[in-house]
Amino acid sequence: MTGNRTAAITLVVVDDQATIREALAVMLDLAEDVTVVATAANGAEAVAAAEGHHPDVLLMDLQMPVMDGVEATQRILRDRPDSNILVLTTFDDDESILAALQAGANGYLTKEADRNTILNAVRTAAQGQTVLAPEVQRRLLTLASRPAPTPATPQPATAPSPPDDRTANLTAREREILGLIGEGLRNPEIAARLVISEATVKTHINNLFAKADLHSRADAVRYALRHHYQEE
Template identity: 70%
Template sequence: MSVKLVVVDDQASVREALAVMLGLAEDIEVVATATNGEQAVAAVAEHGPDVVLMDLHMPVLTGVEATERIRGIAPRVQVLVLTTFEDDESILAALQAGASGYLTKEADRATILQAVRSASHGQAVLDPQVQRRLLHLATRRPAPAAGQEQQFGLTAREQEVLGLIGEGLRNPEIAARLVISEATVKTHINNLFAKGGFHSRADAVRYVLSTRR
């Protein structure tokens, strides 16, 4: 089954190039394009896509505002940010609005294609540069107050795994950091997701960052 995609960017050349490039993939169907956030919201309501590839800085309605509205009216739709901005404010705003992934426009075709596919399965996708920014943000902020993570009944190890997810680390990196197997990491993640009510890694990242404001 094809992944239904909406491409949103206020620059016509970028928008059209992305639509053509991604539409060539056999498993991706570009069902609509939009030039601003307001059109993006309308396109989601009309076409019911699986994924929205969203720029951030646009007229009428920004990508962040559009992401929040889309997640409000269609929670199953995944929003994947593709932007030139990788500053702390943009990253946090997009993730807190409900974006499930964040790429910069330096990403190549293969990376964007894989990100769209992963997003369609509810998997968080973070550009390596964005992961580094998240690591910086998570480590420079104070740890959560005692009891914040324990409210979910997390074990000490699950708390460690949650914190590392918040730093943008992937499963192999978490396994290496904690000197445990990837299978064990997956078990801890499944448990903490169930306890915390997280549906994706993006949910977990947002939670960790919100506790360290």
């Protein structure tokens, strides 16, 4: 792959199917601002590539031999917490989506995405921002609207978990914006939804990040999902 571009986004492509892996690598490396520095056929190779190349983004499949994409994501982020991992998979079921996001991925696309969609997602992920395919956003909204399951039988008494009260000091507007971030909306979309200026949205986001000890938009998406389930 091309390796002499300056200020290019460095990318590792991870997929167990050689034809898909190489096609993605060639297609994405053609972009002027992207350089594919390595490819990997499974999660273990992805972990090694992340350690050896320190890429800006890893484009990660989920179902792979040796080590799947969720475990690879966890291991990479354990060693390099600032890594940006964009999932690209054929699976858009609830379990796969939640597993990947909870592992720390800051993007999720399906393989139905076209070249421009994937490229724009890589660019977004390289900035540490969250990008979700429309169908994934719909899945998350469906999950968020489901009532919490009622246990069929009494559960044994256990010590209660400490409450996560990082949002206790958020204003109603900040909570609302946190929920919209959890839906995958970007600042202009939030501003349009709430009929406020984008500058006001940024101010609210800065405040809620400080109050809830969040460090990135990906953190906010994951926290919004977890916080919703705690409120159910």
